[in-house]
Amino acid sequence: MNSVIEARGLTKFYGGRRGLEDLDLRVQPGEVFGYLGPNGAGKTTTIRLLLDFIRPTRGTATVLGAVPRHGVDTRRRIGYLPGELAFEGRERVADLLRFFGDARGGVSARHIAEFAERLELDLSRRIRGLSKGNKQKVGLVMAFMHEPELLILDEPTTGLDPLMQQEFLKMVREARANGQTVFMSSHVLAEVQTAADRVGIVRAGRLVAVERVESLGRRAVRQVEVHFAEPPAAADFTGLSGVTDVSVEGPVLRCTVDGQLDPLIKALGRHTVVDLISTEPDLEETFLSYYHQSEETTS
Amino acid sequence: MIPSLIRKSLRDYRRAVAGWMIGIGVFVTIYVSSWSQFKGDPEAAESAADRIPQGMQTALAFQDLSSGAGYLQAVIYTVFVPLLLIMAATVFGARAIAGPEDAGVLDLLLANPISRRRFVLQRFAALTVAVVAVGAVVWLLVLALAAALEMNVGASRISAASLGLLLVGLCFGTLALTVSAFVGRRPVVLATTGSVAVATYLLHALGNQFDAVRPLRWLSPFHYYLGADPLHTGFHVGYLLVLAGIIAVLVGAAAAAFERRDLAV
Numbered sequence: 001m002n003s004v005i006e007a008r009g010l011t012k013f014y015g016g017r018r019g020l021e022d023l024d025l026r027v028q029p030g031e032v033f034g035y036l037g038p039n040g041a042g043k044t045t046t047i048r049l050l051l052d053f054i055r056p057t058r059g060t061a062t063v064l065g066a067v068p069r070h071g072v073d074t075r076r077r078i079g080y081l082p083g084e085l086a087f088e089g090r091e092r093v094a095d096l097l098r099f100f101g102d103a104r105g106g107v108s109a110r111h112i113a114e115f116a117e118r119l120e121l122d123l124s125r126r127i128r129g130l131s132k133g134n135k136q137k138v139g140l141v142m143a144f145m146h147e148p149e150l151l152i153l154d155e156p157t158t159g160l161d162p163l164m165q166q167e168f169l170k171m172v173r174e175a176r177a178n179g180q181t182v183f184m185s186s187h188v189l190a191e192v193q194t195a196a197d198r199v200g201i202v203r204a205g206r207l208v209a210v211e212r213v214e215s216l217g218r219r220a221v222r223q224v225e226v227h228f229a230e231p232p233a234a235a236d237f238t239g240l241s242g243v244t245d246v247s248v249e250g251p252v253l254r255c256t257v258d259g260q261l262d263p264l265i266k267a268l269g270r271h272t273v274v275d276l277i278s279t280e281p282d283l284e285e286t287f288l289s290y291y292h293q294s295e296e297t298t299s
Numbered sequence: 300m301i302p303s304l305i306r307k308s309l310r311d312y313r314r315a316v317a318g319w320m321i322g323i324g325v326f327v328t329i330y331v332s333s334w335s336q337f338k339g340d341p342e343a344a345e346s347a348a349d350r351i352p353q354g355m356q357t358a359l360a361f362q363d364l365s366s367g368a369g370y371l372q373a374v375i376y377t378v379f380v381p382l383l384l385i386m387a388a389t390v391f392g393a394r395a396i397a398g399p400e401d402a403g404v405l406d407l408l409l410a411n412p413i414s415r416r417r418f419v420l421q422r423f424a425a426l427t428v429a430v431v432a433v434g435a436v437v438w439l440l441v442l443a444l445a446a447a448l449e450m451n452v453g454a455s456r457i458s459a460a461s462l463g464l465l466l467v468g469l470c471f472g473t474l475a476l477t478v479s480a481f482v483g484r485r486p487v488v489l490a491t492t493g494s495v496a497v498a499t500y501l502l503h504a505l506g507n508q509f510d511a512v513r514p515l516r517w518l519s520p521f522h523y524y525l526g527a528d529p530l531h532t533g534f535h536v537g538y539l540l541v542l543a544g545i546i547a548v549l550v551g552a553a554a555a556a557f558e559r560r561d562l563a564v
Contacts, residue, residue, distance in 0.1 A: 044564075053406050054561040072414045080410040084564070086403035089311045102303040103411035142407075 002065060004029050004150050004181040005050060009059035012045050018205040019045035022059065025200060025207060027183055032176050034192030034213070035185040037202035043185040044083050046202070047154050050183075051080060064150055076104050079143035083154035083185070085135055087127045093138055094123040097145065104146045115141040118167060132159040144171060151175060153184040157191055169195050223279045224264065226253040229272035240267055304413060308425030312391060319387040319433045326383065327437055330374050331444040334367070338448070341365040348373075367450025368530040371441065376460050377525065380437055384430070384468035385496050391429045392475025393488040395422035396557065400483035405562055419480060419554040426472050434465035452530060459534040463524035466542035470520045471496050473549040480553035483563050520545060 005027035012019040020042040027033045037043050048054045050061055052068035060067065064074040087096065094112070101107030116123050121137040130138065136159040143151055151172075157165045172182055172195045186192045192199055193213055200210045234248040237255060240263045245256040251274070257264055261278075268276075309316075337344040344364035363369030396419070399405040409418060438461035445452050475492040482488070499519040503526070506516025516522045523542050527535040 048406070048562075048564075051406070051410055053409060072412050074412075075410060076412040078410070080407075082403075082406050082410075084403055085407075087407075088399060088402040088404050090314075091310060095310070099303055099307045100411065103413065105412075 003027060005063055005183060007061045010049060010061050011057045011059045012049055012054060013057045021205045023207050027181060029181055030176060030179050031197045032172060032182040032195055034196030034199040035183060035202060036189060036192050036199050038187055041202045042205040043202055044154055047152055047185060050152060077149040079146065079148035079151045081139045081143040081153040081156055085139045087135060090126055090128050093125055093127060096127055097141060100142050101145060107146045112141065112145050115145050119164060133161060136160055140168065149180060151180060151182045155186060156184055222257045224255055224257050225277040226268060226273060227251055227275040229274055232271050237267055240264055302421050304421040305425050308422060309428060312425065312429050316429045316432050320436045323383050323433055324436045324440055327375060327380065327440045331441060334370050334448055334450060337364045337370060367445060367452045371452060372530045375441060376464060376530065381464060381467060384434060384464060385471045387433050388430045388468040388472025389475045389489060389492045391426045392472040393479055393485050395426055395476040395479060397479035397483045397485045397488045400563055401485050415558045416554045419557050423476060423550050426476060427469060430469045430472050431465065434468055437461055437464060456530050456533050459529040463529055463539060466539060467520055467524040470542055470545050473546045477549045477553040480557035
């Protein structure tokens, strides 16, 4: 089966500044691919290359079988949500959506209304007066309304309240069930984890890892803080598999757990635990662990 | 069927177009109507003209305010109305590409199945409609007022001057579009187009006055608009075709340039 997105050595320099370097990537039909990285890592650069807004310094990409530069017709089959969504003009939401529908060969008003209703978007409002969250909803309707084969979404949940984020994730799941392919960027691990099949991690313009989501979860790096009834001996916890940065101050143990929690939990069982605080897997830490890993393998 | 981008562009331009139409319409009405002061009174006309220095009179064509054609040429077609129309056209030209690019909405427009070249052509089409709408106000009002005030200027001469005016306006509007196809930043577009308009206008005005500059006036679009004195001599198809040719070359350059470059974020 042909890849929906394929990049080979895709590179973009802005003058001397690296935007993206040597990206090799294949996104398969029907998968949800999360493209994860901190701001400025090269996520938007990648997306803008795929849509022919910018041209690669070297390397090639194909999207739905066409090189972006010659892919004018394939863009009918793509739904795109920009990362920095802006609108100009005073027109009503309905008029704007009709324009974008017409430009892609026509989308029925009923269809637009359905998506708008799901996201609780008022079509009769004027674009100019909309809040950031409401503009984001317009962008989402715009991306989804023509049921494209490929959705390219740059930071799709920006500005959405948690309820709408859930609705969005539901839309992504439905799109996948519908056979659509989704390429979405994010700097929030949790969001990508719930929606994506595979995750690519990009950092400083390079793709440092591509993992299935399940394995990413297993690798997640957590900060763990344990409060004991009696001060424990640090030696009880050093040398446990995946546990590092162990420090004991009085009755409090702090450490970093990389991957599975089980060895630590087993070790805790010999003590009286008063409180246990585990922070959400930290994206930056997870990146770093991949980053170091990839540095080690390359050196 | 009109392509959807042209329709959307016109919907976006609608208010601005209406504003320019009203503004230019009011200006033309007031100034053309004032002709009754000078009508058949060469002395009043002369004393009005004498208020500006001799050199300026030649440069700005303020020579013969007592005749209808002379008055229209001096007051309407030489300075203020071209200035207004060129300003309007430049603003619309800058909105074609640089406007949405500065506002960060160009990505969204070009994510549609529309090639860069088509985008340029459809934006040019919308620009043309906008400039024609504003230019038509001048043409129709001058026709009507000249007839009502018995200015004794033939409709075909007014039409010739108005068509030249329209083409000069569109020339600079297209220049703005072309500059923005190279550099999508509004301030750059407005400054560049404005400078070229002023420079070529001076070339035309000084070319009329100084022999040294005379050969260079061929380089100025204004020469192909006013050089043949359309209000006295009517249509000069060759000159109008030169203006149309300049526009065509600019559109071609815009399409080629926009095709090649990266869009700014």
